[in-house]
Amino acid sequence: MDYAGWFFIESSFIEKFLRFVEISCGLFYFVFGLDGFLKKIPLPEPSEKAKKFLLSLEEAVFVFPTIKIIEIFSGVCFVFSFLGPLAWGLLTPIVFNIFLYHLILNRREYFMPFLILLMHLLIFYKYKHILLKIFFV
Numbered sequence: 102m103d104y105a106g107w108f109f110i111e112s113s114f115i116e117k118f119l120r121f122v123e124i125s126c127g128l129f130y131f132v133f134g135l136d137g138f139l140k141k142i143p144l145p146e147p148s149e150k151a152k153k154f155l156l157s158l159e160e161a162v163f164v165f166p167t168i169k170i171i172e173i174f175s176g177v178c179f180v181f182s183f184l185g186p187l188a189w190g191l192l193t194p195i196v197f198n199i200f201l202y203h204l205i206l207n208r209r210e211y212f213m214p215f216l217i218l219l220m221h222l223l224i225f226y227k228y229k230h231i232l233l234k235i236f237f238v
Contacts, residue, residue, distance in 0.1 A: 119227040120182070126220040127179025130192070134172030137165060151207035168195055179224070186228045186235075189221070196221045 136142045147155060158164045172195065175188035196217055203214035225232060 119223060122220050122223045123179045123182065123185065123227060126217075126224060127176040127181075129176070129217075129220075130172040131176030131180065134169045134176055137169030137172070145209065147207050148209065151202065154202070154206055171195065185224070186231045189224055189228060189232065190235075192221065 133142070171191050175192045178184045178188035200214045200218050203211065
């Protein structure tokens with residue numbers, strides 16, 4: 102039996118779990134990326150600070166469409182396990198901005214930002230052999 106690290110969990114289980122996380126994250130980004138254009142999912146009302154921030158981003162016409170296109174592309178890449186490290190790299194600034202937006206400006210819900218950050222870090226763990234070569238050449 103091959104064990105992953107010191108956790109005494111079989112590596113095949115960890116590989117399947119990480120694949121499940123990658124598909125879940127991909128579907129999440131694909132659905133919410135499409136919703137950025139279709140506007141079908143109702144979102145909760147943001148706080149006053151968050152509303153001002155979102156309005157300033159909407160005034161710069163290119164910001165939200167660019168983010169949503171990156172989310173759709175990355176979601177497809179994660180679901181089909183194609184160009185995963187590239188998708189991870191494109192999503193990293195978006196994920197941290199979503200996390201900080203909820204942590205600082207919109208303090209009403211903490212579960213989703215922490216879940217998104219956790220899934221993003223787990224996907225990093227899946228591709229760490231590739232991504233660490235990029236960061237530490």
